[in-house]
Amino acid sequence: MMSSAENRLPPCIDLHIHTQYSDGDGTIPQIAEYAHKRGFSAIGFTDHTTVEGEFLNTRYDKHNFATYLLEIEKTRLKFPELTILCGIEISESFGSIPDEAESIYRACDLILVDGHSVKNPFIGAQKIRDWCEMFRIFTKNIGVAHPRYKDLTSKEWNIITRSQIFLELNNPKLNNGEIAAVRRFIAQPNAQSTLWSVGSDAHSLALVGDISIAWGIVQQYQLYKKLIVPVSHV
Numbered sequence: 763m764m765s766s767a768e769n770r771l772p773p774c775i776d777l778h779i780h781t782q783y784s785d786g787d788g789t790i791p792q793i794a795e796y797a798h799k800r801g802f803s804a805i806g807f808t809d810h811t812t813v814e815g816e817f818l819n820t821r822y823d824k825h826n827f828a829t830y831l832l833e834i835e836k837t838r839l840k841f842p843e844l845t846i847l848c849g850i851e852i853s854e855s856f857g858s859i860p861d862e863a864e865s866i867y868r869a870c871d872l873i874l875v876d877g878h879s880v881k882n883p884f885i886g887a888q889k890i891r892d893w894c895e896m897f898r899i900f901t902k903n904i905g906v907a908h909p910r911y912k913d914l915t916s917k918e919w920n921i922i923t924r925s926q927i928f929l930e931l932n933n934p935k936l937n938n939g940e941i942a943a944v945r946r947f948i949a950q951p952n953a954q955s956t957l958w959s960v961g962s963d964a965h966s967l968a969l970v971g972d973i974s975i976a977w978g979i980v981q982q983y984q985l986y987k988k989l990i991v992p993v994s995h996v
């Protein structure tokens with residue numbers, strides 16, 4: 763029997779983490795080591811890129827997606843018991859995908875479309891769906907980073923759910939109003955097939971795995987198997 767205190771501990775999965783490849787503080791090996799030491803089961807690196815796959819606000823001069831992928835692959839070998847997803851968060855220039863960038867998308871396990879940034883304010887589920895469909899041929903894990911749940915209509919929620927686009931429970935964005943909006947939607951029958959992701963949106967090492975609010979929702983509504991990286995819950 764687990765104690766209630768243990769029950770409250772999230773199995774640590776964090777599928778939204780930034781590194782120095784974009785505007786985060788940590789490096790890929792540092793973050794993986796941190797997660798490994800704390801017994802996380804899965805992490806996802808999701809640095810900001812343009813639709814062309816170029817990193818935004820990167821700290822590195824000569825690094826690009828190829829070095830990012832290589833570093834992630836090396837880190838996977840070092841921590842085999844930790845699932846490490848290679849992802850990106852597309853945060854700018856939502857045009858069509860140039861042919862040269864297709865290999866980048868193919869290498870991604872996870873693609874987040876920024877539905878909430880200043881430059882790309884949430885512009886409706888139809889548009890989000892169209893963007894996501896464009897990336898769909900490359901990965902099955904495609905979804906909206908920090909959707910504005912308060913602004914999502916039922917119709918929009920349905921478009922996203924039907925397209926099997928996941929919605930992220932982004933820990934720092936889940937204020938009381940957002941939590942209430944998520945709860946309203948989850949209570950509806952058509953929300954049963956919604957896919958979910960959880961993430962800290964960490965830009966510093968100390969925030970990696972900080973998903974307590976998001977995890978509260980996962981627990982309350984038993985979303986374990988509806989996460990893009992399903993977790994078995996004890």
Ligand SMILES: [Zn+2]
Nearest residue numbers: 778780851963
């Ligand atoms: Zn982010």
